[in-house]
Amino acid sequence: MKSDLTFAGLKAIKHSFSLPLDYAKPDGKQITVFARELVSPDNRDKQLPYLVFFQGGPGFGAIRPAANGGWIKRALQEFRVLLLDQRGTGLSTPVSYLSLNHMDSEQQAQYLTNFRADSIIKDAEAIRAQLSPDKKWSILGQSFGGFCVLKYLNDAPEGLSEAYITGGIPSLTRHADEVYQATYKRVLAKNQDFFKRFSDAQTLITQLAEHISNNEIRIATGERLTVEMLQLLGINIGMEQGPESVYYLLEQALIETESGTQVNPLFLAQFCQLLDFNTNPIFALLHESIYCQTHASKGEVSTSSASNWSAQRIRGQYDEFNYESGKPFLFTGEMVYPWFFEQFTNLKPLKHAANLLAQKSDWSQLYDLDTLANNQVPVAAAIYSEDMFVEMNYSLETAKRVGELKYWLTSEYEHNGIRMNGEHILDKLIALNRGEQLR
CATH class of the missing domain: 3.40.50.1820 (Alpha/Beta hydrolase fold, catalytic domain)
Structure with missing residues (x-):
């Protein structure tokens, strides 16, 4: 047709x-x-x-x-x-x-x-x-x-x-683990560039992180805004004009009202527009599988091609990404984590399927x-x-x-x-x- x-x-x-x-x-x-x-x-x-x-x-x-x-x-x-x-x-x-x-x-x-x-x-x-x-x-x-x-x-x-x-x-030929070990280093470098370029950005994002940690704030699509979600804005700092869009958003994140400090409704709406996990579930479900295969050439044989939530496991090697009060805030990149399927409304029904895909060890050779x-x-x-x-x-x-x-x-x-x-x-x-x- x-x-x-x-x-x-x-x-x-x-x-x-x-x-x-x-x-x-x-x-x-x-x-x-x-x-x-x-x-x-x-x-x-x-x-x-x-x-x-x-x-x-x-x-x-x-x-x-x-x-x-x-x-x-x-x-x-x-x-x-x-x-x-x-x-x-x-x-x-x-x-x-x-x-x-x-x-x-x-x-x-x-x-x-x-x-x-x-x-x-x-x-x-x-x-x-x-x-x-x-x-x-x-x-x-x-x-x-x-x-x-x-x-x-x-x-x-x-x-x-x-x-x-x-x-x-x-x-x-490289396993997803090797890919994420390299990309975490690149994300660290982009964080350094971002916070050096925008000298007050660390203060702005830290204030916002503390506020949402101590208050229940819901984004425009209804989910509670968490620090982990906030870190996902980092997917944009690796794009042309992305750092600017993130910084301008942070500038307007908190506002002072008669009732005290509040999160700007404009921020809550635009935050959803910069992240599309709710609307494009294949990205979260299959992103790690694009690196998964069983090799069959010249001895390069993998016993398992499962990702087993590679980005989450490799993140354990980079403690600086685990935000705590008093530590510098860092953005993450395009990594997909299992908690997506606990926090994003449209991904929750697919949690078990996502785990099955992460555990799948017989992906075909690419x-x-x-x-x-x-x-x-x-x-x-x-x-x-x-x-x-x-x-x-x-x-x-x-x-x-x-x-x-x-x-x-x-x-x-x-x-x-x-x-x-x-x-x-x-x-x-x-x-x-x-x-x-x-x-």
Whole structure:
């Protein structure tokens, strides 16, 4: 099914595809996968190749562009852009506690095992068979989308003409524990930068932490605001313009009233807008699983690929993140913790399923080292040296192990650089992939 419309001066075509939930059972349960195709008015009648965009996450729908700008503007010069709502997100049979409430916890966990990168890539190839059966297409992945790009190169390189990655080259072999050991160090560095840059921020956040510890404060979605929740704002300090948004919010957090110090209702509302665990549960449920696999190449065999709440366990090595009165306050990053499923209203019904997924030790292999070493698809990647979310050294390690992968290492951007200067970044990567002079 598809429908056409025009917005922001662009031709947009809405596609919906009925695809198997589990590709091992193609005649079993079907889900809907949605994709939005964009083409510039000047090219609407041209048979241009597709560029498929894989969104970051996991668990977030594709961007909803309101204008012809950024990386999309550059891409539309020579492509039709396909914005894919990865399964379980956006308009693609979205996952929520409501959509899963007819299942018991074991059934929920089993259902959710079908929402990793391997299934996302099978969806993409099934869609290509319908939209572009005789032609390869190009792909672009941001953050977790970069994980999907590598999985595509691993599983179905025959469908690809070229690939691009921004802020998302994962380790091919390292366990989640190693990933979090590295990222906790990066989060510490970002905290140092933040509190040095905003000299009164430590005072502001400490006052707020003490206030919510001594008073029952509820955020706009009804949950009690805890110090652990407050620390989660740190996911934003690793983004372009994120530190500013966090600081401005802290400036307005506490107000003086006739009844004494109160938490500003504006803070309570905006706090919810900066965190989306209630609205995008796949991120909390499957985030650690994106690192989980059983290796089967050249002796690199893991006896268990379970995460076992890796971020929570590794946090035990970094006591400075455990806030107490009198200690400096530190933000955390994109780590997922088991207490999410005790404190966030929309995650509470999924607590047991989350524990089952954390304990799952038989995740399938994601990457075959020999296959990727022999890759023939041109790949260009932007690696951000100051990225809080992706360890640069692990990205460089992977870059050496993937054939035909060229990279641009830069300190100019944070993790979400493509949102801030996407036209320039994609233009550089296209030139890199095609051996043209970098501008």
